[in-house]
Amino acid sequence: MTSDVRFGQYPAPDRVIVHLSDPHLLADGRRLYDAVDVQANLEQALRQIERMQLRPDAMVFTGDLADLGEADAYRRLRERVEPVAERLGTTIVWLMGNHDERSVMRTELLDLPAGEQPLDAVWDFGGLRVIGLDSTVPGWHHGELEDSQLEWLESVLATPAPLGSILAMHHPPVPSSIPFFDILELRDQHRLEAVLRGSDVRAILGGHLHYSTSSTFAGIPVQVASASCYSMNLSLPSVEVNGMFGGQSFNLVHVYDDRITHSTVPLGDYTTADTFSAAFVDRMAALTPAERLEAFSRKR
Ligand SMILES: [Fe+2]
Ligand SMILES: [Fe+2]
Numbered sequence: 001m002t003s004d005v006r007f008g009q010y011p012a013p014d015r016v017i018v019h020l021s022d023p024h025l026l027a028d029g030r031r032l033y034d035a036v037d038v039q040a041n042l043e044q045a046l047r048q049i050e051r052m053q054l055r056p057d058a059m060v061f062t063g064d065l066a067d068l069g070e071a072d073a074y075r076r077l078r079e080r081v082e083p084v085a086e087r088l089g090t091t092i093v094w095l096m097g098n099h100d101e102r103s104v105m106r107t108e109l110l111d112l113p114a115g116e117q118p119l120d121a122v123w124d125f126g127g128l129r130v131i132g133l134d135s136t137v138p139g140w141h142h143g144e145l146e147d148s149q150l151e152w153l154e155s156v157l158a159t160p161a162p163l164g165s166i167l168a169m170h171h172p173p174v175p176s177s178i179p180f181f182d183i184l185e186l187r188d189q190h191r192l193e194a195v196l197r198g199s200d201v202r203a204i205l206g207g208h209l210h211y212s213t214s215s216t217f218a219g220i221p222v223q224v225a226s227a228s229c230y231s232m233n234l235s236l237p238s239v240e241v242n243g244m245f246g247g248q249s250f251n252l253v254h255v256y257d258d259r260i261t262h263s264t265v266p267l268g269d270y271t272t273a274d275t276f277s278a279a280f281v282d283r284m285a286a287l288t289p290a291e292r293l294e295a296f297s298r299k300r
Pocket of ligand 2: 064097098099170207208209
């Protein structure tokens with residue numbers, strides 16, 4: 001009862017998505033830059049997700065799954081994420097990032113035949129459509145979309161989905177305050193904008209930047225999830241921004257009838273206060289709205 005109790009004016013969300021990005025796993029459990037235990041950081045994120053006792057409709061990973069596109073890195077990713085998804089009864093949406101290798105990801109992660117075609121796909125979560133767009137360019141780190149991909153996207157969007165669409169892609173169509181990221185941006189974004197304008201896309205999920213940021217594109221809210229591996233130290237001058245071994249996070253995406261919220265969850269086990277509990281919520285639930293206001297809102 002406690003988990004779906006509502007005390008405010010909004011109904012429960014229609015759908016919930018966990019949005020993770022950029023795990024950058026390496027073969028043999030190696031550390032990234034000989035420093036970052038990327039596998040432990042992913043495991044930390046998964047532990048926290050399980051602890052929430054959510055039943056998310058999807059876990060969306062917006063790319064850079066394997067830092068060097070190694071087969072063993074994808075196997076390690078599966079070994080860790082798939083059992084969690086199974087226990088949560090959720091679907092994993094794997095997307096390509098510039099660090100991934102299409103053919104290896106196809107065979108090792110997706111059980112598809114080898115090949116270099118873009119990994120675009122559509123999922124349906126009870127009327128909420130998630131469209132995964134592969135923004136990567138083989139052999140390069142910047143992003144681009146082929147004409148055929150934009151034509152495909154246009155054909156998908158020609159039929160609106162009952163709960164609308166969420167577009168997920170690695171390279172987010174937003175400006176960055178960090179000069180070097182502009183070199184690795186999604187190029188020719190006006191072409192994507194032309195396809196998205198007037199469509200039923202309600203949110204765009206991205207990764208790649210390794211820091212949380214939000215913006216709009218073609219009038220659509222864009223949310224970038226930071227990385228699970230390492231984040232960017234934005235407290236430095238923009239020309240000196242580098243990876244920092246802290247501040248990693250993932251996002252919770254709550255999809256309501258008429259809006260979507262994105263909430264950032266920091267990785268780490270922190271000391272928390274013990275003010276609230278399920279018993280406290282049950283006590284509040286037993287009160288009338290007026291009694292609840294009196295009990296919890298009135299200043300003492
Ligand atoms: Fe990345
Ligand atoms: Fe990236």
